[in-house]
Amino acid sequence: MTVETRVDDQPRVLYAPPELLADRSTTYCPGCGHGVVHRLVAEVLGELGLGPRTIAVAPVGCSVFAYDFLELDFVEAPHGRAPAVATGIRRVMPDAFVLTYQGDGDLAAIGTGEIVHAAARGEAITAVFVNNGIYGMTGGQMAPTTLVGQRTTSCPNGRDPAFAGAPIPMTEMLAVLPGVAYAARGSVVDASSIGRTKQYLKKACQVQLDRAGFAIVEVLSNCPIGWGMTPVESIEHLRDAVAPVYPPGVIVDRTAPARGG
Amino acid sequence: MTAVAERPADAPFARRTRVLRKGNEAIAEAAIRAGCDAYFGYPITPQAELLEWMARRMPQEGRAFVQAESELGAINMGLGAAACGKRVLVSSSSPGMSLMAEAMSYMAGSEVPIVVVNVMRGGPGLGSIGPGQGDYWQATRGHGHGDYRLPVLAPSSIGEAMDLVAASFEIAERYRTPVILLADGILGQAMEPVEETYRTPPRLAADWALTGADGRPPRVVKSLHLKPEALEQHNRHLRAKEAAIRDAEVRWAGERLDDADLAIVAYGTAARVARTAIARARESGMRVGLFRPITLWPFPDAELRHLATQVRGFLVLEMSAGQMLDDVRLALEGARPIAFHGRTGGMVPMPGEVVAALHRLENRTGGPAR
Amino acid sequence: MERSVIFSGFGGQGLLFAGQVLAQAAMAEDREVLWIPSYGPEMRGGTAYCTVIVSEEPVGSPIVERPDVAVVLNPPSHAKFAHTVVPNGVVVTNASLVDSRVEREDVSEIALPLSELASAAGDPRLVSVVALGVVAARTGIVLAGSVHRALVDIVGRKRPQVLDMDVAAFDAGIRAAGGRPIAEILRDEARALDATLRETVPVGREP
Ligand SMILES: Cc1ncc(C[n+]2csc(CCOP(=O)(O)OP(=O)(O)O)c2C)c(N)n1
Numbered sequence: 001m002t003v004e005t006r007v008d009d010q011p012r013v014l015y016a017p018p019e020l021l022a023d024r025s026t027t028y029c030p031g032c033g034h035g036v037v038h039r040l041v042a043e044v045l046g047e048l049g050l051g052p053r054t055i056a057v058a059p060v061g062c063s064v065f066a067y068d069f070l071e072l073d074f075v076e077a078p079h080g081r082a083p084a085v086a087t088g089i090r091r092v093m094p095d096a097f098v099l100t101y102q103g104d105g106d107l108a109a110i111g112t113g114e115i116v117h118a119a120a121r122g123e124a125i126t127a128v129f130v131n132n133g134i135y136g137m138t139g140g141q142m143a144p145t146t147l148v149g150q151r152t153t154s155c156p157n158g159r160d161p162a163f164a165g166a167p168i169p170m171t172e173m174l175a176v177l178p179g180v181a182y183a184a185r186g187s188v189v190d191a192s193s194i195g196r197t198k199q200y201l202k203k204a205c206q207v208q209l210d211r212a213g214f215a216i217v218e219v220l221s222n223c224p225i226g227w228g229m230t231p232v233e234s235i236e237h238l239r240d241a242v243a244p245v246y247p248p249g250v251i252v253d254r255t256a257p258a259r260g261g
Numbered sequence: 262m263t264a265v266a267e268r269p270a271d272a273p274f275a276r277r278t279r280v281l282r283k284g285n286e287a288i289a290e291a292a293i294r295a296g297c298d299a300y301f302g303y304p305i306t307p308q309a310e311l312l313e314w315m316a317r318r319m320p321q322e323g324r325a326f327v328q329a330e331s332e333l334g335a336i337n338m339g340l341g342a343a344a345c346g347k348r349v350l351v352s353s354s355s356p357g358m359s360l361m362a363e364a365m366s367y368m369a370g371s372e373v374p375i376v377v378v379n380v381m382r383g384g385p386g387l388g389s390i391g392p393g394q395g396d397y398w399q400a401t402r403g404h405g406h407g408d409y410r411l412p413v414l415a416p417s418s419i420g421e422a423m424d425l426v427a428a429s430f431e432i433a434e435r436y437r438t439p440v441i442l443l444a445d446g447i448l449g450q451a452m453e454p455v456e457e458t459y460r461t462p463p464r465l466a467a468d469w470a471l472t473g474a475d476g477r478p479p480r481v482v483k484s485l486h487l488k489p490e491a492l493e494q495h496n497r498h499l500r501a502k503e504a505a506i507r508d509a510e511v512r513w514a515g516e517r518l519d520d521a522d523l524a525i526v527a528y529g530t531a532a533r534v535a536r537t538a539i540a541r542a543r544e545s546g547m548r549v550g551l552f553r554p555i556t557l558w559p560f561p562d563a564e565l566r567h568l569a570t571q572v573r574g575f576l577v578l579e580m581s582a583g584q585m586l587d588d589v590r591l592a593l594e595g596a597r598p599i600a601f602h603g604r605t606g607g608m609v610p611m612p613g614e615v616v617a618a619l620h621r622l623e624n625r626t627g628g629p630a631r
Numbered sequence: 632m633e634r635s636v637i638f639s640g641f642g643g644q645g646l647l648f649a650g651q652v653l654a655q656a657a658m659a660e661d662r663e664v665l666w667i668p669s670y671g672p673e674m675r676g677g678t679a680y681c682t683v684i685v686s687e688e689p690v691g692s693p694i695v696e697r698p699d700v701a702v703v704l705n706p707p708s709h710a711k712f713a714h715t716v717v718p719n720g721v722v723v724t725n726a727s728l729v730d731s732r733v734e735r736e737d738v739s740e741i742a743l744p745l746s747e748l749a750s751a752a753g754d755p756r757l758v759s760v761v762a763l764g765v766v767a768a769r770t771g772i773v774l775a776g777s778v779h780r781a782l783v784d785i786v787g788r789k790r791p792q793v794l795d796m797d798v799a800a801f802d803a804g805i806r807a808a809g810g811r812p813i814a815e816i817l818r819d820e821a822r823a824l825d826a827t828l829r830e831t832v833p834v835g836r837e838p
Pocket residue numbers: 060061062063079102103104105106107132134135136137138143223303304305306332356357360387
């Protein structure tokens with residue numbers, strides 16, 4: 001939807017949907033964060049002029065349908081294997097811009113091996129990691145990132161760390177690997193965090209263009225359906241309960257010029 | 262109003278005490294009542310409720326439950342627990358089963374008893390979440406690499422699925438082999454009334470299980486036999502075991518075969534469609550019956566072959582492009598004409614399509630019988 | 632004889648639940664029944680549905696091409712299912728949301744403001760329970776009393792605090808469809824039972 005106004009009697013576009021975002025409404029649940037992240041990806045790739053060069057890898061999760069909503073070339077990876085699929089693309093398509101998009105079940109459970117090794121190899125890949133703390137697509141089961149005490153359909157009494165371990169801070173874990181040039185965490189809590197998330201994504205794309213190494217941006221997102229909340233409640237929960245456990249910000253930036261000494 | 266809302270006494274009409282149970286949950290509860298010590302799984306549609314039921318119930322019973330990080334994790338947790346002689350259930354649906362192929366082969370090779378449930382969906386690949394029967398080859402041909410076969414049991418109702426859970430544990434332990442319980446999205450997602458009768462198979466002495474070499478020589482559960490001679494010897498042993506299973510464990514069911522001159526061969530949900538189609542075909546005077554394999558391996562080939570002395574033709578009905586069809590062909594060795602009808606992708610055949618296929622078969626076999 | 636009912640509408644309209652109540656009612660009459668939902672991501676946003684097949688024999692095919700009764704609670708499901716009912720089938724249409732009507736002579740369409748009736752009973756999400764009342768009053772697939780008992784049993788076990796509202800919604804459905812209040816129906820069924828012994832109760836099955 002395009003929003004216009006008139007300034008000094010001249011038409012001015014306040015908001016236009018990014019060109020890389022398909023002109024159809026998504027099939028995500030009302031209030032789902034995936035839509036926002038899709039828009040950010042479309043904006044950033046569009047602004048950098050990367051659309052025609054991009055080969056994107058879709059995960060298995062609600063956002064498998066990303067290929068329906070982003071006007072990009074896409075390959076669908078088996079559950080969790082997007083970073084390996086992306087590595088294959090990277091190694092044979094030197095001029096392509098390679099993007100992965102994964103949920104937390106996909107990246108931090110079944111795909112832990114692949115993401116760690118793609119990062120360790122320093123693959124020139126930009127990874128978008130949407131952390132909604134739950135398995136959305138399969139009906140709201142516990143994810144590796146589910147908060148302690150959070151109820152899901154597979155931990156009906158709340159996640160018990162004595163039994164299911166503690167939430168995995170995936171991006172911090174990856175950030176210790178020298179192959180990771182850039183790692184940051186944003187969120188979809190409000191307009192300013194969405195704006196910052198966009199900057200992180202842009203930087204993560206630039207890292208790939210500079211061939212500086214692996215880049216990942218985690219985005220804290222909501223799943224109103226899986227969390228059993230209204231969209232508004234889920235955003236409040238994201239801000240008040242999730243963000244304190246997974247603090248947003250730049251986690252590592254090895255592209256920053258080393259200072260002094 | 263409140264007077265009406267008071268809880269009524271038992272329904273006045275029911276003479277049977279049954280409960281309405283979803284297939285996935287019925288299978289899970291049947292496993293618990295069969296004495297399952299440990300369950301490992303990973304969420305996947307249309308099987309997720311099985312895991313969710315176990316997540317709630319297993320801790321209540323003081324038994325082991327882990328939501329694994331993947332199906333690779335789940336099946337190998339299963340390998341570990343079962344190597345200790347415990348009764349173990351692992352469940353998944355088609356894509357997850359593919360990930361388990363390696364461990365299934367290891368467990369067949371190292372003779373680890375375990376029951377693995379596959380609530381099949383449409384394939385190949387990520388496919389659809391609709392019901393399917395496209396994993397027949399995978400299941401009946403051993404599932405993983407190497408030279409072996411595994412018992413495969415295929416229920417066609419929720420009540421039967423509950424019975425077959427106990428039977429699967431029994432066969433797994435009697436022969437020290439993984440057993441696959443092959444259901445599909447319909448059986449997993451549907452609810453049917455079931456009798457809450459459960460069976461706990463007695464435990465056999467597991468003189469191979471790992472318990473710690475305390476006062477006895479160490480035991481090793483393994484599939485590695487580096488010397489080809491030794492591996493061939495081991496394979497001969499597996500073959501002998503498979504022969505024993507073929508001799509003793511074949512199961513099938515026949516319906517309306519007594520006067521039949523045509524038969525539908527179908528298992529699982531497809532067999533239910535066949536039942537409706539047969540009722541309709543019989544209304545128009547056709548004499549059709551149902552041959553329903555319950556063990557897909559060992560396949561009831563002698564029994565099917567015997568039926569060929571009575572009926573003029575067979576219609577194989579599957580929710581696949583024709584996989585059990587191979588086994589029917591092998592069993593019949595060209596004795597009678599075989600027609601096939603299948604739907605794929607998560608589609609379920611409609612009774613009308615099946616009746617039409619029966620008519621085509623009838624024409625091929627020389628028109629209506631007199 | 633096999634009879635089938637499809638409940639269709641948006642996710643969140645209580646469709647699966649209503650189907651489950653009907654299935655349990657049929658079970659309580661010692662009949663065979665199969666309940667099958669549409670499942671997975673297709674439930675998001677679009678049309679959700681479940682089918683209940685009631686029979687005297689074990690249920691065969693789990694998929695019905697042509698249901699006897701279609702309960703359609705939103706416009707997309709009216710477009711998808713209302714025309715599929717068998718000749719002389721029944722369509723229960725939620726006139727609160729659906730403007731179109733079935734253009735077939737051989738179908739009896741019962742169009743009632745089900746959402747409004749549900750709101751009046753206390754919660755618009757009870758729309759499926761209102762529809763269940765209509766089905767109970769007008770189709771005879773199972774006795775209204777059996778549906779009532781199943782509703783009371785399931786809700787009473789899971790969410791007893793809302794039981795009164797559910798029963799009110801069910802009653803509203805029966806009455807909107809021209810039936811008598813559920814309290815009277817139950818009393819008469821009980822009398823019939825007393826008078827005639829179980830075997831002669833006309834529930835359409837072999838004793
Ligand atoms: C091998 C395999 N196992 C399991 C599944 C089922 N499955 C589909 S999506 C998904 C996880 C989704 O969770 P997440 O990655 O957190 O993404 P979300 O849906 O929450 O966006 C799973 C387990 C599958 N498709 N393949």
